[in-house]
Amino acid sequence: MTKLIISAADLSVSLGSRLLFECDELAIEEGAFVGLLGGNGVGKTTFLRTLLGLQKAQYTTLNILDAPCKRGSSSISYLPQLKAQSSRLALCAQSLFQTWRPRSISAKEWQRRIDNAIDQVNAQKIASQPMDTLSGGEYQRLMLAQALLNEPKLLLLDEPLVGLDPSRQYQLVELILHLQQHLGMTIICSTHELNPFINHFTEVLLIHEQKLRQGKATELLTSQTLSELYHCHLDVVVHHGRQHLIAHPDSDLYV
Numbered sequence: 350m351t352k353l354i355i356s357a358a359d360l361s362v363s364l365g366s367r368l369l370f371e372c373d374e375l376a377i378e379e380g381a382f383v384g385l386l387g388g389n390g391v392g393k394t395t396f397l398r399t400l401l402g403l404q405k406a407q408y409t410t411l412n413i414l415d416a417p418c419k420r421g422s423s424s425i426s427y428l429p430q431l432k433a434q435s436s437r438l439a440l441c442a443q444s445l446f447q448t449w450r451p452r453s454i455s456a457k458e459w460q461r462r463i464d465n466a467i468d469q470v471n472a473q474k475i476a477s478q479p480m481d482t483l484s485g486g487e488y489q490r491l492m493l494a495q496a497l498l499n500e501p502k503l504l505l506l507d508e509p510l511v512g513l514d515p516s517r518q519y520q521l522v523e524l525i526l527h528l529q530q531h532l533g534m535t536i537i538c539s540t541h542e543l544n545p546f547i548n549h550f551t552e553v554l555l556i557h558e559q560k561l562r563q564g565k566a567t568e569l570l571t572s573q574t575l576s577e578l579y580h581c582h583l584d585v586v587v588h589h590g591r592q593h594l595i596a597h598p599d600s601d602l603y604v
């Protein structure tokens with residue numbers, strides 16, 4: 350039987366008196382590649398923060414990696430959403446990553462992990478450059494390297510493709526697939542950029558009308574479900590054996 354990485358029951362998350370989302374049951378299996386989808390402001394980042402133990406939530410069960418959800422698990426890594434002016438650091442990534450060595454890991458082992466993570470995101474050339482001089486896409490690649498330093502079992506990605514050109518987007522998707530398929534990581538990825546991912550998600554979480562819903566990618570990544578989710582006419586079409594999402598902005602909006 351496949352192991353569950355996340356299991357939750359009766360989960361609900363509110364900010365003050367405002368309910369963001371709730372769900373009866375959630376079960377994410379080890380090795381899944383999960384797309385976390387929903388319109389702006391529905392609570393995707395808040396859901397990821399909930400898994401990290403950073404956001405207060407109500408639940409009867411919320412287990413992650415066989416233990417009750419808690420803050421600071423070294424088996425979970427998080428790549429936050431890139432925001433303008435994210436970096437004011439004059440340090441380069443190599444030096445910055447050195448400062449994050451946990452006491453339990455030797456300097457030699459940590460340096461091996463740093464080199465490995467930087468190699469994985471193909472960022473050797475920019476790892477010695479001050480972080481505040483990097484382009485948005487370069488910065489994002491190094492932040493992904495940072496998320497790999499702990500060799501996590503669960504990787505949470507919040508809009509990882511923002512700021513990347515189309516070629517870099519597809520390269521990053523290839524890297525994420527490598528982490529999932531060859532290193533066995535379970536990955537939850539919030540995104541508004543569906544086309545680079547649509548053929549690869551195995552599972553989908555939708556946040557819509559304050560409900561968090563889970564399903565197989567084949568069941569939920571359909572024209573109807575996505576059109577309802579984003580309140581506009583979207584078609585999932587197959588071209589050369591691959592799915593693509595096409596928007597029809599001039600058609601009547603769904604309400």
Ligand SMILES: Nc1ncnc2c1ncn2[C@@H]1O[C@H](COP(=O)(O)OP(=O)(O)OP(=O)(O)O)[C@@H](O)[C@H]1O
Pocket residue numbers: 364369387388389390391392393394395396
């Ligand atoms: N600290 C906070 N205080 C008050 N409201 C907050 C706080 N953090 C988030 N919110 C609100 O909670 C809602 C959910 O925010 P969240 O960032 O989780 O949405 P999201 O689905 O990730 O959005 P987007 O797709 O735009 O990134 C938003 O309306 C946001 O304004």
